[in-house]
Amino acid sequence: MSFLKPYRKTPRFSTLSSHPPPPPPPAPPAPDINLVGKAISILKRHQLYNLDSLSSQFTPQSASYLLHHSQFDKTLILPFINWARRRPFFDLKCSCISLHILTRFKVYKTAQSIAEDVAIKTPEDEHGDLVFKLIKSTYSDCNSSSSVIDLLVKSYSNLKLVKRGLNTIHLAISHGFMPGVLSYNSVLDAIIRSNEPIELAEEMYFHMIKSGISPNVFTYNILIRGFFGVRELEKGLELFSEMQKNGCLPNVVTYNTLMDAYCKLGRLDDALKVFDKMSVRDLEPNVISYNVILNGLGREGRMKETGGILEEMKRKRIVPDEVTYNTLVNGYCKEGNFHQALVLHDEMTSNGLSPNVITYTSLINSMCKARNLHRAMGFVEQMRDRKLFPNARTYTTLIDGFSQQGFMEEAYKLLDEMKRNGFSPSIVTYNALIHGHTVDGKIEDALGALDHITESGLSPDVVSYSTDYHWFL
DNA sequence: ATAGGGTTAG
Structure with a gap:
């Protein structure tokens, strides 16, 4: 991981004939001490509403000064940060000082939200150097600690800004x-x-150990999920035993992760073995453990066995949740047992749970698969009556339903509506449309839809091409 | 303050 470039030496002192030294950069405008004093006294009297009249007079310098000056007065500074954070004078430096203050007071939620705003507002800071430099330069004046780094990295990671997260760790x-x-x-x-x-994850794992940071149960759970996700079961299981060797006990999440991974690989029986191992280890399965198993049964068309599982949940007083019902509704839909799916849909409401957009998408999907578009749209109506709104997946499901039967006009209307409601069509949406054109026989339109994929910044995948390919045969 | 479950395409 070395990006060393050949280093070109420049003379430290230029020749006598060269230009005079550059003038020092202009000093930033001084803070308005008067204004800051006024603001502090307003804050001391808890009259936050009176601050608004000062808003237009604040400069970044005055705000930084206030933050710095009152950083240890918790009841004063927290309201100030909350008031100031969305105002125009609250610049990058103000944000960094606030991050130090907020993490010192353990107000992580606000801190993270400010850190994420910073990340979004500095897209040019691809590797996080700019923000890190500011954090470092304000660090000691704010009596900060390394946990501000954790907060920053966590915020980058939340936004999937992997490069910035990694580089910030290395810089730190x-x-x-x-x-x-x-x-x-x-x-x-x-x-x-x-x-x-x-x-890359593996490399970072070794890096953390080399840096003297011990992995904890979160670390192992994250990595186990990662390795199973790319079908590297041996590596995942290796970590499972390594954690125990290192004195880190697997918890329910670890077991649930393993079970789910096995289910998704079509190895329900291995998942059930893991389930049994849990009780041997004196760990109680929770509602998620059961949901994972129920979903595994559904995937293998074994809905008959779900009754026994639900009984067991009842015995153990584990209350089915929204996900449990959605899993069951979806399982019955996939089996074509709409009757049972609807029974559970009703049971959900009578148990105080509300069917949500996922429940409806399952039902809509099964109606589409049964080629009953009328009933599918009926569920869309029912959703709207319940103040639920289709999401990107619901739209894609419907678009596919109409495309499958060659109703392309309706499919494109739905695509329009989808976009109007702020959802971006995915590669799946476009592939459904492409397939639709092979149904209605309009090859030019299929190729046109293929173009829409690249126009929208996506890239066609195997499905896009294999769909098309059938047509040329 | 970080980890686990449910909905879409050939």
Whole structure:
């Protein structure tokens, strides 16, 4: 990981004949001490509403000055930050000072939200150097600690800005800071969620150990999910035993992760073995454990066995949640048992749970698959009556439903509506349309839809081409 | 303050 470029030496002192030294940069305008004094006294009297009249007089310098001056007065500074953070004078430096203050007072939620705003507002800071420099230069004046680095890395990771997260860790270390386990965990999670090569996650894992940070149960859970996700079961299982060797006990999340991974690989029986192992280890399965198993049964067309599982949940007083019902509704839909799906849909409401957009998307999908578009649209109506609105997946499901039967005009109307409502069509949406044109026999339109993919910044995938390919045969 | 479950295409 070295980006060393050949270093070109420039003479430290230029020749006598050269230009005079550049003038020092202009000093920033001084803070308005008067204004700051007024603002502080308003804050001391808790008259936040009176601050608004001063808003237009504040400069970044005055705000920084106030932040710095009153940084230890918690009841004064927190309201000020909340008031100031969305105002125009609240610049990058103000944000950084606030991050130090907020993490010192453990007000992580606000801190993270400010850090994310900063990240979004500085897209040119691709590697996070600019923000890091500011954090470092304000660090000691704010009596900060390395946890501000954790917060920053976590915020980058939340936005899947992997490069910035990774580079911030490296910058921090090379400047003598100590990123904690949270920095590593969040960046590992971001790597895996953004489908970066798993080797990168592995490299960071080794890096954290070399830097003296011990992985915890979160670290292992994140990595196990990552390795199973790319079908590297041996590596995942290796970590599962490694964690125990290192004295880190797997928890329910670890077991649920393993079970779900097995289910998604079509190995329900292995998932059930893991389930049994849990009770041997004295760990109680929770509602998520059961949902994972129910979903696994549904995927293999074994809905008959769900009854026994639900019984067991009842015995153990584990209350089915929204996800449990959605899983069951979806399972019955896939089996073509609409009757049972609707029974559960009703049971949901009578148990105080509300069917949501996912429940309806399952039902709509099964109606589309049964080629009953009328009933599919009926469910869309029902959704609207319940103040639920189709999401991108619902639209894609409907577009596919209409396309499958060659109703392309309706399909494109739905595409329009989808865009109007702020959803971006995905590659799946376009592939459904392409397939539709092979149904209605309009090859030019199929190729046109293929063009729409690239126009919208996506790239066609195997499905796009294989759909087309059938047509040329 | 970080980890796990449910909806879409050939």
